[in-house]
Amino acid sequence: MMEKVVRHADEGQQRRLVWVQIVLCAVGLLLVGRLAWYQLFGRIAAITQSPEVIAAVRGSILDINGHYLATSTYACNVFFRPDNYDKPDEQARLRERLAVTATVVAGGMTFEEGEMPQGFVERLAEQLIDPKTGAPRALAGKLADTLADRELLTMSLVEEMSAARSGRAADLRAQALAAGGAMDNSMAAMLSEILNEPLNDMERIVAGSRNQRHTVSVGVAESQCRAIADLGTDILITEFDFQRIYPDGSLASHILGFVNFAGEPQYGLEFYYDSELSGENGLWQGINHPSGSRLMAELGGYREAEDGSDLILSLDRNVQYEAERILRETVVSSEAESGSLLVLDSRTGAVIAMANSPTFEPGRFWDVGLETLRNGAISTIYEPGSVIKPLTIAAALDARVIYPDTTYMDEGVIIVGEQEVRNSDLKAHGETSMTELLAYSLNVGAAHVASILGPARFYEMFKRFGFSDPTGIDLTAEERGIMRVPGQDEWHLSDLGRNSYGQGMSATPLQVAAAFGALANGGMMRRPHVVAAVSDEAGTRIVEDAWSRQVVSPQVAEQVTEMLVEAVQMGMPSALVPGYTIAGKSGTSQVAQEGRYIDGYYIGSFVGYGPMPDPRFVVLVKLDGLTEGQWGGEEAGPAFADMFQYLMRYEGIPPND
């Protein structure tokens, strides 16, 4: 019996042990399995968030000497919230802080460190002090006087900070602030002076629409931004972001273009080279803490941003500045509507300066109309007029239908394609040389030469000079010009006559300058370009010439140059540059509208190159909107001379006359 009992007890024990074993094994397998799952396949997918973009910084644009023309900075935008401004308690809080800070600064009050009065904003106080003299700015006194009863507020501050406080400080302060005047003007004045914005703009913003927030200032320096942020008000909002800045204001604005509020490039180099300038944004994807902060990136979830490449231009900031100054003054003195001034390096096609008037500030592109944003040097076509005559002669010389000593009989009129062509002075000049043709700008002579050359060779040569094709300059919105050619329905033989002296066809100032560049460079024409090199972390690579072509032979280029040198001295004295030998041609053309030329509206220009015997620079000046009696040589010629003289001085090229 006992043995039976023992046997049962043993069996029960055995079963319990077996169950223990099974449970332990199961637990063990569960743990190991879970560990294996996490190690090999596990993802805590539930708390992984969508990728966060790491912004790339836009590349800079520098001139040939390494000066920044456009760059990016990490700066602040300040916004004004009129809806919060209209809330009494918000406005009262802002008034108190402005009034207290201004009163402290204006009164020269000092306090122990750490014992500043309530409402005092230290960073704002720094902005109210002139950094050069250490004295309070006038703004401090103005704010102190207008936002509160200054005397009462001063008493309250003294009371607050004195050792024996009587408890009246709060009452005095409340009375002082209640006695203050309207806040609008003070607000505008404060924003204008601290953020360096026009006062009337600030007044307009403060009084403006209540339904939206207004941009007060962009690209604000950090110190000013922190001062505004420290006011601790929802009326003025500060946001930091990468900003595009243009340190030289409106300098070279048409070349640079700009970046709009949405960060989209518009016009110029900003648009043309956007892929190089914009770089590539980075990415961060990983695990977040429940509070939102990033914990760690997933494998392969971090890619750092690649900042944009920098552009190094062939442009020289100093020459550009001078070009814009000369053009601006010339447009004013000649009462023209607008103008362009180009300086090219004839040996390379590099653009050293490209100025247009009127101009704009890329950082304030919204201040001007669309028309002003256009780069007139490449986007506006015009009938070049008499500046084309040297090219007609060059084409004929190259075809050997005339020679440098060829003459013709100028009878004051010639008929080409049943159309009469007359000289601008309506005179007959008798036996005339090619040089005299250029010196006196004789339309009859040009048409005569073109007739001898014939339409086929004339237009072939002009195509080689680049007319009716874009030059391919690395800027946006380049026009190609218009030149009807044989074979087109619109072409007529009379076009040959007109085109020979630059009418009945249109071109951009750049096309004309580039064509003259060929004459200056031994007949070799080079593609105009603005960017000389692109620089990034991998290094700096030079931008190679896209194309160059021999338009006329070097001998022909030299012959035409000699003619132009003599022609300038004979007929265009206003363009002469003392001490230097230059070649050039003036032009005065009309503007066609709806099939007829506008009366009393002219475009005057002068294009030239030098210095001889080794010309380096081509300079073109064009003025739009000249009136009857104004000639290109007389209005644009002096500007050419000024620009050329500056170039010689700047480059250290001594006189050779």
Add this chain to the structure above:
Amino acid sequence: MHDRERLFIPYGRGPRNGGARVDLRMVAFFGTVLILLALAGWLYLRQASEVAALASEIRQLELEKEDRHRALVTLRGEVAMLGSLKRVLAEGTELGYALPDEDAGEGSFVVECTADCALPRPWVGDENAAMERAQAGSLLWGDVVERLGNVLRAAFPTW
């Protein structure tokens, strides 16, 4: 069958009064399993902790890198503004500099000088000035020689 075989315990005698029999080998076996599991768990937790700490450190470095990058960009912006033409002109004016007079014309730049050029090369219209400079130069040289001679005579009177 013997009791030991039924219970598949290789050895060990339990009490005949029905009490539990403790098999040391089984105890050791399961104890080892538990220890190994605990060790694996500890290793995993430690590794996960180290990874998390490292990831946090990496994240801090990333943030620091981004901060420094922003600071660099800000500095570059300041450099650009400091080098702007407007500032250069303003500071230059304050320091007393002025842009060259546009009527200065010839003679307002440095002229290249060849190796044998001892004096500035004259240019057109300024021949008199060049002659005056040449004369002044010779006078100056004469003056230097005379002074040197005086010094030598004073130093060595017996020569």
